[in-house]
Amino acid sequence: MPIDGQSTPTPGGSVPATVPETRRAVIVGANRIPFARAGGAYAKSSNQDMLTAALDGLIARFGLQEERIGQVAAGAVLKHSRDFNLTREAVLGSALSAETPVYDLQQACATGLETVVGLANKIKLGQIDSGIAGGVDSASDAPVVVSEGLREVILDLHRAKSLPQRLQILGRLRPKDLAPLAPGTAEPRTGLSMGEHQALTTAQWKISREAQDELALNSHHNLAAAYESGFFDDLMTPYRGLTRDANLRADTSLEKLAALKPVFGRNLGADATMTAGNSTPLTDGASTVLLASDDWADARDLPKLASVIDAEAAAVDFVHGKDGLLMAPVFAVPRLLARQNLTLADFDYFEIHEAFAATVLSSLAAWEDDEFGRTRLGLDGAFGIIDRSRLNVNGSSLAAGHPFAATGGRIVGTLAKMLHAKAASTGRPARGLVSVCAAGGQGVVAILESL
Amino acid sequence: MTFQEPVVLAEMPSLSKLYVNAAAQAARRRLLGTHDSAVLPEVSHEARGVTVGVENLTAYQHLIGETASDVLPAGFIHAVVFPLAMSVMNRDDFPLPLLGMIHLRNSVEHRSPLVFTAVLDMAARVENLRGHRAGTQVDVVAEVRLAGASDVRWRGVSTYLAKGVFLPGIDKPTAVAGKADFTAPDPTALWQLGVDTGRAYAAVSGDFNPIHLSVLSAKALGMRRSIAHGMYLASRALADVGPARGDSFAWDVEFEAPVFLPSRVALEIGTEQSCSGAWKHSRYVAWNPRSGRRHFSGTVSALQPLAGWPA
Amino acid sequence: MADTYTQLVNSGLGRNLAKKLNLPQPAVLRRYKPGQPLVIGPVVVLGDTPGADKLAAELLSWDLDVRRHAVPAEKLGAIILVLDGLQHPSDLEKPVLAAAGSLRDLRSGGRIITLSHPSAEASSPETAAARQGVDGFLRSLAKELRSGATGNGVLLADGTTTTSPSALGAVRFLLSGRSAFVDGQFLTVSTEDGALPAEPERPLAGKVAVVTGAARGIGAQIARTLHRDGATLILVDIPAAGDQLATVANEVRGTALQLDITGADAGQRIIDHAAQRHGRLDIVVHNAGITRDKLLANMDHTRWNAVININIAAQLRINEALLASEHFRTSPRIVSVASTSGIAGNRGQTNYAASKGGVMGMVRATAPLLASRGGTINAVAPGFIETEMTARIPFAVREVARRLNSLQQGGRPSDVAETIAFLASDAAGGINGEVLRVCGQNLVGA
Known part of the structure; x- marks a missing residue:
């Protein structure tokens, strides 16, 4: 049946008849630094500083000093041109062996999750035995660039050969060229900020202010409870005096959230429902995840929390308004589950990145919508319902903050630990789904299973 | 003739x-x-x-x-x-x-x-x-x-x-077609047009019509502020339609309220596909997000290349 | 680094000035560095018992320059008085006066060591008097020594001799630069257990050790010292100190375990971590501790309980888990950090002194439980140690506290760490339930 969407294959349908045997990629553990609000505790720390701190904490946790890791993959969304080798520089500054190779990766907010997926695949293929996936972002130490006019003058001056040429080039400089430009958060092709894009999606799926505030409240309460129980003791290393995520408001309430004024969507005609309380703030931070083959982990007596089962990426045409900017996971998840022959009921935990409360709620609404399931996902009806008691149970980005590339590592580390604990307490395997939306209409989703 | x-x-x-x-x-x-x-x-x-x-x-x-x-x-x-x-x-x-x-x-x-x-x-x-x-x-x-x-x-x-x-022998159209009321849809894009938008386009297009260049030059010609080149706006909309338009296409634009600079322009750019999923045409409409007045609208649609032309 | 004053009085001008003004003249202490000789210069072994002969023979086998009689005007590294045959106080005269003749020849950083039996085990009043006389003699002599020389005693309990493994271990420790800030102290060897290390420079090779409170100060130094001596380390501190803990862990190539030791499951989590990562646990150093000083009249519930919970209750709970664990069965070692405050008391530290007194009580009572599995538990009681914590004491008070000991200076974290490393080693296997002060023989608690 032709649909105006991204069809979901019938379960098992897209798997080649003979899948080559591959080995498992296991998650040994993770480490991150607490996330700071932009301009806060890490205001003067660079991406390299924070990534090194997160790496050093991971190395200390697992005793990886002088270890030559198969490969380290990390990245940042807001990146200085001087950081062309960000991850390598961080590794050289860490306690790892200087002979550890790395690669930098950039996939907007999905960077962190994609590094996990990429390294897990390399481990499965036998190309490496160990890997550290990571991500870092600083909204405080963001690159500021010179204007296009000044940049051209500088480059042309460099190419000029004679003094008259140089003077002539300098003569092109205008006062306005001297003003620096800060990085914009607007999508280049639409000029709309991420919040404005989500505001359109929010209106489209009729997500209420109350539902968004409630999700935000749960995020804060869940994260606060996780801290109280010591959940993050072996997932986090303090940095620059921060011992908890600075954005966490354990004492927030629906009344406090309801008092906030909408910030997105006011100029777009739609009812504005998105506030600073139900949107993630600009954040600084870094995260890392240690991945390994079974053999490598066993040889070092390392724990094995979970394994990376499978992943799927998707993208949507938001430029022409066909789908919301942050709705790509809505298509990726059904495809991934079909390939693995799973339904939403087969999962113990769901970790859906809270770019905005409304992003999560719009995704859930799309999956619960009969017509969307038929006409856009190519299913017989609605994709399914997520048990909200299994969603972001230890808090997510609304409370923790969202240093773009660091979010994937935060979620994978958190989920792996939860799955391991669940399996240990129930005696049966536990399964979790990770979903991260990203700028440019992208999304990456993955399945983890307990070990 | x-x-x-x-x-x-x-x-x-x-x-x-x-x-x-x-x-x-x-x-x-x-x-x-x-x-x-x-x-x-x-x-x-x-x-x-x-x-x-x-x-x-x-x-x-x-x-x-x-x-x-x-x-x-x-x-x-x-x-x-x-x-x-x-x-x-x-x-x-x-x-x-x-x-x-x-x-x-x-x-x-x-x-x-x-x-x-x-x-x-x-x-x-x-x-x-x-x-x-x-x-x-x-x-x-x-x-x-x-x-x-x-x-x-x-x-x-x-x-x-x-x-x-009004030239002799040329009649006004008898019926003035009433303009359909315009209700702004959800935008898919938002352009921030700086005060230098006209000068920048003049520099690459060669069209230094004073009404586009500066407030002063525009005022000399009776405009309250400078306005963006219509073809700049239409060309940006065409660019936003993206490569789906292919090599061969028809591109129409109808201008309404001028875009005074600087300003924000909201757009909706939508695509229609045939049953087979192939691109048929794109429509675009731009308006002032504050006043809701329509600036321009148009279409880009597939044009069948004539046989014998180089591919 | 020595403190500024110690540096000053050891420079030309400062030395003269200090002499003229009759100011204290603290020496730069001889501290252990790998590769350095055990002791610099000949070692005189005084005493005519079989124990003395056997000890002298053993020391010869360590390639030491051993003398049975002092050669006049020869600079000496150490004088060992073997007093294991005392039966009457008058028996002290001969060896003591022999030592007296050589005292001026003792090098700076030299050592006086007595080996004698505990008076409590004496069979007659005369013997007891003689043995207890050693105590007073040695503590007084230690106060007469200058130039960083120290005097300490080894007490040989029933069934042990001068060449029992831990007696030799103690002599070795006391001769070495490891004991630089241990002065005027007695160490009891109670059993024949223990063994001298195969590799003297790596006495903890193959051991897995846990250090609590390892993120900074003395704890971090304990970690460095145990690492230097060959141990594999698990470093524990509260999650909030995790960044410093990670730095120390990466320096000593150990693993960082962020946990609150007052948690009910802290002991089990330590054991689980050790079992998973290393399959064994040999040494636990209870170093984590806090101070919340207040005069008792101003003491509140929070200050009192925080100190008691962290400094002693947590150790008791963790020990309980350790004693129940199958992974802590092979010659296990526990070393607790007590304090001279817990011995001599300190104004404003009723809570702290209660907790540290508690540590000493716990150590003595737990010793038999560990002995049954070939293990030991001991405590180290530091005096005034130059740390971030003591750096916050007001200058004048700090300066007084620092000089009020026989060595006229504060100790370093490494001095505490060296003693702990010794007590955690196989060489101290026959030493159990002891509290060893590392205080430069100070007069008050700190």
Whole structure:
């Protein structure tokens, strides 16, 4: 049946008849630094500083000093041109062996999750035995660039050969060229900020202010409870005096959230429902995840929390308004589950990145919508319902903050630990789904299973 | 229409000279009184062996959000041929005053791609003088071919209005088509147009019409602020439609409220696909997000390439 | 680094000035560095018992320059008085006066060591008097020594001799630069257990050790010292100190375990971590501790409980888990950090002194439980140690506290760490339930 969407294959349908045997990629553990609000505790720390701190904490946790890791993959969304080798520089500054190779990766907010997926695949293929996936972002130490006019003058001056040429080039400089430009958060092709894009999606799926505030409240309460129980003791290393995520408001309430004024969507005609309380703030931070083959982990007596089962990426045409900017996971998840022959009921935990409360709620609404399931996902009806008691149970980005590339590592580390604990307490395997939306209409989703 | 030998210009006319000439003509006509001819010159102006500057092309592509490919954007060709079109309207026997004419509509058939190394022959003429409730409108037709070839690769029809000019023998349209109420849809894009938008487009298109350049120059011509070039807006919309449009397409735009600078412009750009999922056409509409007034709207649709043309 | 004053009085001008003004003249102490000789210069072994002969023979086998009689005017590294045959106080005269003749020849950083039996085990009043006399003699002599020389005693309990493994271990420790800030102290060897290390420079090779409170100060130094001596380390501190903990862990190539030791499951989590990562646990150093000083009249519930919970209750709970664990069965070692405050008391530290007194009580009572599995538990009681914590004491008070000991200076974290490393080693296997002060023989608690 032709649909105006991204069809979901019938379960098992897209798997080649003979899948080559591959080995498992296991998650040994993770480490991150607490996330700071932009301009806060890490205001003067660079991406390299924070990534090194997160790496050093991971190395200390697992005793990886002088270890030559198969490969380290990390990245940042807001990146200085001087950081062309960000991850390598961080590794050289860490306690790892200087002979550890790395690669930098950039996939907007999905960077962190994609590094996990990429390294897990390399481990499965036998190309490496160990890997550290990571991500870092600083909204405080963001690159500021010179204007296009000044940049051209500088480059042309460099190419000029004679003094008259140089003077002539300098003569092109205008006062306005001297003003620096800060990085914009607007999508280049639409000029709309991420919040404005989500505001359109929010209106489209009729997500209420109350539902968004409630999700935000749960995020804060869940994260606060996780801290109280010591959940993050072996997932986090303090940095620059921060011992908890600075954005966490354990004492927030629906009344406090309801008092906030909408910030997105006011100029777009739609009812504005998105506030600073139900949107993630600009954040600084870094995260890392240690991945390994079974053999490598066993040889070092390392724990094995979970394994990376499978992943799927998707993208949507938001430029022409066909789908919301942050709705790509809505298509990726059904495809991934079909390939693995799973339904939403087969999962113990769901970790859906809270770019905005409304992003999560719009995704859930799309999956619960009969017509969307038929006409856009190519299913017989609605994709399914997520048990909200299994969603972001230890808090997510609304409370923790969202240093773009660091979010994937935060979620994978958190989920792996939860799955391991669940399996240990129930005696049966536990399964979790990770979903991260990203700028440019992208999304990456993955399945983890307990070990 | 009787056939007349085309006027072949030795080189592409200079737009700035044309604007000066137009100003002089306007003054002369004020002095001598408008001539009351209601007949368009039937001559075509041609320029042969025209080439484009690659630096200028790149600057144009970047400004409107096209990738700097080797193919000339449809709007760029419009800018290249524009001085030739102007030269026709600048003729003494052209019955309407050039200065102050308003661009109402533009319609381009981009039949097959032209690359930046191509040597081009261009032709422009005016036709279809007719009434408008607010004055008199006329079409300027421009055609571009590869040098020495006969088939038209690019054809543009620009409709201009000489506001307040009523020529003898040309009737106002009897029924004024009531404008449909416009309700702004959800935008898919939001443009932030700086005060220098007009100057930037003038620099890459060569169209230094004073109404686009600065508040002062615009005020000299009776505008309260400078306004964005219509073809800049339409070209950006075309760029936003993206590569789905393919190599061969028809591109129409209808201008309504001018975009005063600086300003924010909201757009909806939507695509329609055929049952098989192939792109059929895109529509775009732009409006002022504050007032809700429509600035312009248009379509880009597939054009079947004629058999025998190079792929 | 020595403190500024110690540096000053050890420079030319400062030395003269200090002499003229009769100011304290603290020496730069001889501290252990790998590769350095055990002791610099000849070692005189005084005493005519079989124990003395056997000890002298053993020391010869360590390639030491051993003398049975002092050669006049020869600079000496150490004088060892073997007093294991005392039966009457008058028996002290001969060896003591022999030592007296050599005292001026003792090098700076030299050592006086007595080996004798505990008076409590004496069979007659005369013997007891003689043995207890050693105590007073040695503590007084230690106060007469200058130039960083120290005097300490080894007490040989029933069934042990001068050449029992831990007696030799103790002699070795006391001769070495490891004991630089241990002065005027007695160490009891109670059993024949223990063994001298195969590699003297890596006495903890193959051992897995946990250090609590390892993120900074003395704890971090303990970690560095145990690492230097060959141990594999698990470093524990509260999650909030995790960044410093990670730095120390990466320096000593150990693993960082962020946990609150007052948690009910802290002991089990430590054991689980050790079992998973290393399959064993040999040494636990209870170093984590806090101070919340207030005069008792101003003491509140929070201050009192925080100190008691962290400094002693947590150790008791963790020990309980350790004693129940199958992974802590092979010659296990526990070393607790007590304090001279817990011995001598300190104004404003009723809570702290109660907790540290508690540590000493716990150590003595737990010793038999560990002995049954070939293990030991001991405590180290530091005096005034130059740390971030003591750096916050007001200058004048700090300066007084620092000089009020026989060595006229504060100790370093490494001095505490060296003693802990010794007590955690196989060489101390026969030392159990002891509290060893590392205080430069100070007069008050700190």
